[in-house]
Amino acid sequence: xxxxxxxxxxxxxxxxxxxARFSKRRFGSKPAPVTDIxxxxxxxxxxxxxxxxxxxxxxxxxxxxxxxxxxxQNLDKSRSWKLDPQHFSNRVSSLTPSSxxxxxxxxxxxxxxVARTQPYQAMEVWDGETGSKISFDWSMETSPxxxxxxxxxxxxxxxxxxxLLSRIAASGDENLSIFSESTVSSIENGGSGEADGPDxxxxxxxxxxxxxxxxxxxxxxxxxxxxxxxxxxSPVRRYTDIxxxxxxxxxHGVVATLSxxxxxxxxxxxxxxxxxxxxxxxxxxxxxxxxxxxxxATLVWSTTVENAAYLKSLSPGAFVAMVxxxxxxxxxxxxxxxxxxxxxxxxxxxxxxxxxxxxxWRLQHTPSVPQLPPMVTGVQEGSVASFPLxxxxxxxxxxxxxxxxxxxxxxxxPLAGQGLNLGLGxxxxxxxxxxxxxxxxxxxxxxxxxERYTADRWATNAKIGGTCDVLHKLYNxxxxxxxxxxxxxxxxxxxxxxxxxxxxxxxxxx
Amino acid sequence: xxxxxxxxRTVSLLLRPLPRRSHSTTTSRSTSSVSASEVSHFSSLxxxxxxxMGPSRVLHLMNPLRHDFIASCLADGPPSPTPSxxxxxxxxxxxxxxxxxxxxxIFAESLARTxxxxxxxxxxxxxxxxxxxxxxxxxxxxxIQIARDHARKDPKVSAHLNEGRFxxxxxxxxxxxxxxxxxxxxxxxxGGSGLELRRKDGFDVVTLFxxxxxxxxxxxxxxxxxxxxxxRLLKPGGWLVGSTIARTWPSFxxxxxxxxxxxxxxxxxxxxxxxxxxxxxxxxEAWASEGLMRSSDLERxxxxxxxxxxxQGMQWKCAGVVYFPGLGWKFVPGxxxxxxxxxxxxxxx
Numbered sequence: 136x137x138x139x140x141x142x143x144x145x146x147x148x149x150x151x152x153x154x155a156r157f158s159k160r161r162f163g164s165k166p167a168p169v170t171d172i173x174x175x176x177x178x179x180x181x182x183x184x185x186x187x188x189x190x191x192x193x194x195x196x197x198x199x200x201x202x203x204x205x206x207x208q209n210l211d212k213s214r215s216w217k218l219d220p221q222h223f224s225n226r227v228s229s230l231t232p233s234s235x236x237x238x239x240x241x242x243x244x245x246x247x248x249v250a251r252t253q254p255y256q257a258m259e260v261w262d263g264e265t266g267s268k269i270s271f272d273w274s275m276e277t278s279p280x281x282x283x284x285x286x287x288x289x290x291x292x293x294x295x296x297x298x299l300l301s302r303i304a305a306s307g308d309e310n311l312s313i314f315s316e317s318t319v320s321s322i323e324n325g326g327s328g329e330a331d332g333p334d335x336x337x338x339x340x341x342x343x344x345x346x347x348x349x350x351x352x353x354x355x356x357x358x359x360x361x362x363x364x365x366x367x368x369s370p371v372r373r374y375t376d377i378x379x380x381x382x383x384x385x386x387h388g389v390v391a392t393l394s395x396x397x398x399x400x401x402x403x404x405x406x407x408x409x410x411x412x413x414x415x416x417x418x419x420x421x422x423x424x425x426x427x428x429x430x431x432a433t434l435v436w437s438t439t440v441e442n443a444a445y446l447k448s449l450s451p452g453a454f455v456a457m458v459x460x461x462x463x464x465x466x467x468x469x470x471x472x473x474x475x476x477x478x479x480x481x482x483x484x485x486x487x488x489x490x491x492x493x494x495x496w497r498l499q500h501t502p503s504v505p506q507l508p509p510m511v512t513g514v515q516e517g518s519v520a521s522f523p524l525x526x527x528x529x530x531x532x533x534x535x536x537x538x539x540x541x542x543x544x545x546x547x548x549p550l551a552g553q554g555l556n557l558g559l560g561x562x563x564x565x566x567x568x569x570x571x572x573x574x575x576x577x578x579x580x581x582x583x584x585x586e587r588y589t590a591d592r593w594a595t596n597a598k599i600g601g602t603c604d605v606l607h608k609l610y611n612x613x614x615x616x617x618x619x620x621x622x623x624x625x626x627x628x629x630x631x632x633x634x635x636x637x638x639x640x641x642x643x644x645x
Numbered sequence: 646x647x648x649x650x651x652x653x654r655t656v657s658l659l660l661r662p663l664p665r666r667s668h669s670t671t672t673s674r675s676t677s678s679v680s681a682s683e684v685s686h687f688s689s690l691x692x693x694x695x696x697x698m699g700p701s702r703v704l705h706l707m708n709p710l711r712h713d714f715i716a717s718c719l720a721d722g723p724p725s726p727t728p729s730x731x732x733x734x735x736x737x738x739x740x741x742x743x744x745x746x747x748x749x750x751i752f753a754e755s756l757a758r759t760x761x762x763x764x765x766x767x768x769x770x771x772x773x774x775x776x777x778x779x780x781x782x783x784x785x786x787x788x789i790q791i792a793r794d795h796a797r798k799d800p801k802v803s804a805h806l807n808e809g810r811f812x813x814x815x816x817x818x819x820x821x822x823x824x825x826x827x828x829x830x831x832x833x834x835x836g837g838s839g840l841e842l843r844r845k846d847g848f849d850v851v852t853l854f855x856x857x858x859x860x861x862x863x864x865x866x867x868x869x870x871x872x873x874x875x876x877r878l879l880k881p882g883g884w885l886v887g888s889t890i891a892r893t894w895p896s897f898x899x900x901x902x903x904x905x906x907x908x909x910x911x912x913x914x915x916x917x918x919x920x921x922x923x924x925x926x927x928x929x930e931a932w933a934s935e936g937l938m939r940s941s942d943l944e945r946x947x948x949x950x951x952x953x954x955x956x957q958g959m960q961w962k963c964a965g966v967v968y969f970p971g972l973g974w975k976f977v978p979g980x981x982x983x984x985x986x987x988x989x990x991x992x993x994x
Contacts (some may be wrong), residue, residue, distance in 0.1 A: 172800055333800035359799075574773060575709035576755030578799060582697045583705050 180206030183541030184364030267623030369543035381527035694749030737771030747781035750792030847880030853887035958993025
């Protein structure tokens with residue numbers, strides 16, 4: 136079924152109201168000449184925008200489309216990105232198997248530095264308040280003789296972006312224009328042209344100018360289909376007047392690259408890795424440690440804005456102690472440590488950081504649980520950062536000759552690590568919609584074409600984004616009240632019913 | 646900015662009062678297959694023809710299946726290549742199409758979009774319908790104007806229109822037939838523009854989508870004579886492809902009672918269909934065979950009546966489609982005997 140969205144309700148707007156609605160449009164009385172007409176112009180060169188371009192270049196039906204990409208950052212820097220094997224970027228995404236197979240299908244996976252990615256086969260999730268836990272792995276679905284299936288693959292965003300850029304480069308530069316370090320200064324409708332020429336009055340025309348160079352005159356390019364992959368504040372979305380709803384969680388996600396102590400050697404099967412997530416209701420959200428190669432891991436700690444600021448201000452030793460404490464100590468202990476005086480710089484030469492000694496002392500009095508991650512031993516210099524957590528969902532992803540993908544369409548809570556996967560899902564759907572349209576003589580910017588895309592993705596994204604939102608709210612109720620009791624009951628039930636768990640995992644990976 | 650929705654509706658209404666009655670008298674002649682009431686019905690729909698949420702929405706949704714069905718016909722029996730149309734392997738798009746009753750151009754424009762531009766790199770894989778050119782005719786002046794105006798909104802289609810690979814002609818099928826192959830070169834044309842409507846060696850594909858059920862049966866005109874005329878324009882091995890609705894109780898219920906019901910149930914404007922004009926597949930197949938024999942008589946210009954030899958190599962295809970609200974049109978095998986269906990007949994080589 137199509138979701139109920141304004142695009143569905145639109146035919147029932149009365150004609151006179153319609154005229155009023157569209158009276159805002161500019162008719163382009165004296166338009167500057169349009170230099171080029173493209174089939175697809177993608178604004179935004181992040182993972183979603185680049186994946187769309189790569190997907191279009193990979194399919195025989197769409198590889199001849201004339202495409203353009205507009206990105207404000209310098210893409211040469213992304214192309215030449217390099218890090219030694221012991222260092223990792225702090226922006227890491229967990230790609231689900233379906234995202235990985237999409238990247239393989241469009242030929243981008245082979246351009247990825249796979250040595251820098253880390254698949255994991257199991258996930259331990261537990262509630263810091265009640266201790267109830269749930270373990271996700273595919274062991275109940277697979278026979279002991281086959282390889283354990285992957286839950287997700289940790290991949291640095293920079294690694295993915297570089298791979299997509301080199302995949303696009305490998306497709307040649309025919310019918311491809313990349314406007315790097317360029318911004319869109321305006322989007323408006325084209326002119327109606329000469330009497331016998333094409334009428335571009337319903338086509339978006341972009342003025343694109345190099346960043347920081349206001350003297351050169353912008354190029355004016357027209358788009359049969361304008362794709363907004365331009366993030367949460369999408370200028371393309373604002374141009375189309377698509378409404379977006381949402382709220383800020385008043386939480387920040389603290390990220391960092393960690394190094395771990397050697398694994399306890401009894402992990403079976405050998406080489407399999409586990410991700411760990413513990414909900415900390417009293418601190419504002421879950422902490423997660425997800426594996427990276429060479430005994431490294433990436434941290435995502437969703438917490439209140441004050442806690443995030445506190446964590447970022449700590450010395451590396453104290454930060455590591457806090458991460459270890461967050462997986463091991465009870466809520467009152469953690470709340471205490473979160474308010475400890477930070478030692479002034481003059482006393483950092485002390486043998487042991489106060490946070491570390493506090494942790495050592497308190498651990499002796501805390502019962503251990505079996506699912507603990509290895510101890511964190513260090514944090515990569517300069518990798519601690521934070522970003523605000525928000526929820527946004529556009530009321531529709533399409534408008535005539537416009538489609539939104541990725542963060543421009545939806546931003547969700549990162550607790551399930553689904554943000555980038557949803558973006559790649561959008562791209563897979565939009566590119567196959569375009570392919571179908573080309574094969575059937577449809578106009579790829581027409582609403583009849585694009586409604587297939589929004590019908591395919593809107594409800595899916597709303598479901599996953601909504602689930603993450605509910606989980607966030609459920610796990611922000613501190614104490615041992617009925618909500619805590621209810622959620623641990625839910626956890627225990629799911630953990631004991633293999634078929635429910637299997638269903639949830641398949642759903643998360645679909 | 647509001648959304649960049651086509652302004653077709655408002656612009657056309659403002660600039661051009663719909664000539665509802667006037668043109669139906671000019672276009673429907675005594676020997677025409679065109680019914681005056683049908684022409685006036687579709688003229689009144691003209692302004693909303695291209696509104697994706699308007700009264701023609703169901704027709705728009707069916708359009709991709711027309712491409713799929715034509716592709717399946719071409720796979721079953723490719724039209725025989727003639728020296729003039731034999732393409733290099735680099736360019737598989739060699740077929741010439743005639744769209745009869747093109748209306749506002751829903752199918753014609755979509756087919757034109759699959760024609761490669763001459764300057765485009767020829768090694769592209771080609772499209773499933775393999776079109777090289779399309780001529781689209783309709784007797785309703787308003788609709789042809791709507792179709793032309795809409796085509797101008799797409800630079801690629803507009804280029805095809807300007808360079809003659811894609812043509813809209815406001816005439817009847819009888820006008821095309823009146824151009825006998827001999828007088829083509831003399832440039833006789835009903836529109837007076839010197840257009841060559843009829844191809845000397847015939848068309849590879851003639852399409853007749855949602856047309857048969859709108860033809861009035863009179864003494865001189867019937868669906869059979871109309872089909873005969875279409876078949877006459879085909880080259881040997883060419884396909885006549887169409888779609889129509891079977892005349893059954895389910896189709897009466899679906900098309901007359903439900904589909905034309907008031908909003909929010911109905912999806913088709915009231916008065917679009919007349920159930921008694923619907924055609925069943927077996928009737929159609931019989932007319933197609935009869936039409937093939939008659940057209941062969943007419944083409945040979947001989948007193949000898951041709952018999953079954955005209956049916957040698959004839960192929961008949963039929964595929965039912967069903968509209969599922971919210972999902973769109975789907976091919977449903979077997980449904981041709983009670984609802985909407987695609988049909989095709991191939992003239993023997």
